[in-house]
Each structure stands twice: as structure tokens, then as C-alpha cells.
Amino acid sequence: MRTAIRFILMSALLGSSLGVALGSWAQDRKIEQSIKHRKAGFTLMSAYFSRLLQTYDSDRPFNAKQVVADAKTVEYLSRLPWEGFAPGTDHGETRAKPDIWLDEERFKKLSADLEAKTTLMTKAAETGDLKKFKVSFEQTRNTCNACHKEFRKD
Numbered sequence: 001m002r003t004a005i006r007f008i009l010m011s012a013l014l015g016s017s018l019g020v021a022l023g024s025w026a027q028d029r030k031i032e033q034s035i036k037h038r039k040a041g042f043t044l045m046s047a048y049f050s051r052l053l054q055t056y057d058s059d060r061p062f063n064a065k066q067v068v069a070d071a072k073t074v075e076y077l078s079r080l081p082w083e084g085f086a087p088g089t090d091h092g093e094t095r096a097k098p099d100i101w102l103d104e105e106r107f108k109k110l111s112a113d114l115e116a117k118t119t120l121m122t123k124a125a126e127t128g129d130l131k132k133f134k135v136s137f138e139q140t141r142n143t144c145n146a147c148h149k150e151f152r153k154d
């Protein structure tokens with residue numbers, strides 16, 4: 001009888017600590033996935049943004065159609081990284097500063113700025129006027145830099 005009770009108690013204990021371990025494992029995986037999500041978003045956005053940079057620097061011949069297509073892709077991709085900044089994802093393999101979660105309003109403002117600037121950049125590209133595109137490219141780039149300066153570790 002005694003042994004049976006002990007067995008039941010032990011199983012319950014083991015079960016609950018296993019549950020806790022699994023829970024924290026799942027939590028860690030969630031954090032890892034959030035971080036991967038945002039980094040992948042930034043990396044892809046940056047790939048298309050670099051193409052526009054080449055046009056901006058006159059390292060790539062100006063092709064209005066291609067610039068519109070790339071600008072649209074950047075505009076679309078600029079919407080994606082933010083979902084990856086879930087609460088509790090300030091540690092791990094990340095350069096995100098904890099300030100992001102301390103001053104969420106400021107971070108949200110800068111991310112909204114990026115979305116707005118990339119929309120304007122598409123519009124500017126659609127005019128087919130290289131000068132207009134360049135001005136709006138600069139404004140977009142300034143937003144990338146402003147946020148990195150405030151919220152990304154070197």
C-alpha cells in the first residue's frame with residue numbers, strides 16, 4: 001500500500017516537472033522563432049533595398065519598371081518584421097535592444113514611419129522620375145538608420 005502511494009506521488013512529481021521543462025522548452029522555441037522571423041524579414045527587405053541602393057548610387061542602370069517592382073517589394077516586406085518583436089524576445093541571438101519593449105511607442109512610431117516612407121517611395125518610383133525616386137529613397141534610408149541607431153546594438 002505504502003509503495004503504491006509513493007509510486008503515485010513520485011509519478012505526479014515527475015510528471016509536473018516534466019511538464020514545466022516542456023513548457024519552458026516550448027517557450028524558448030517560441031522566442032527563437034520570433035527572433036528568426038524578424039531577422040529573416042529584415043534580411044529579405046535589405047536584399048531588395050540594396051538593389052535600389054545600386055540604382056541610387058548609379059551602380060545599376062536606371063530601369064523605371066524594375067525600380068517600381070523592387071520598391072513595391074520593399075514596401076510589402078516592410079510590414080513583416082514587426083510581428084517578430086513579441087514580448088520577452090530581447091534575449092538570445094539578437095541585436096535588438098531591450099529599449100524596444102521599454103519605449104514601445106517610439107519603436108512603433110519608427111516602424112510605422114518605415115511603412116509610410118516605403119509607400120511614398122513606390123509612388124515616387126511610379127512617376128518614373130529618377131530624382132523624385134532618389135529623394136524618397138533617402139527618406140526611407142534615414143528611417144532605417146534612425147531606428148538602428150536607437151534600437152539595434154552595433
Ligand code: HEC
Pocket residue numbers: 035038039040042043045046049093094095096097107110111114140141143144145147148151152
Ligand atoms: C523600427 C525599427 C527598424 C527599422 C525602421 C528598420 N530596422 Fe533593421 N533592424 C531593426 C532591429 C531592432 C534589428 C535587430 C533584429 C535582431 O537582431 O533581432 C534590425 C536588423 C536589421 C538587419 C539584420 C538582420 C539579421 O539577420 O540580423 C538588417 C539587414 C536590417 N535591419 C535592414 C534594415 C533596412 C534595410 C531597413 C530600412 C529599409 C531597416 N532595417 C529598418 C530595427 C529596424
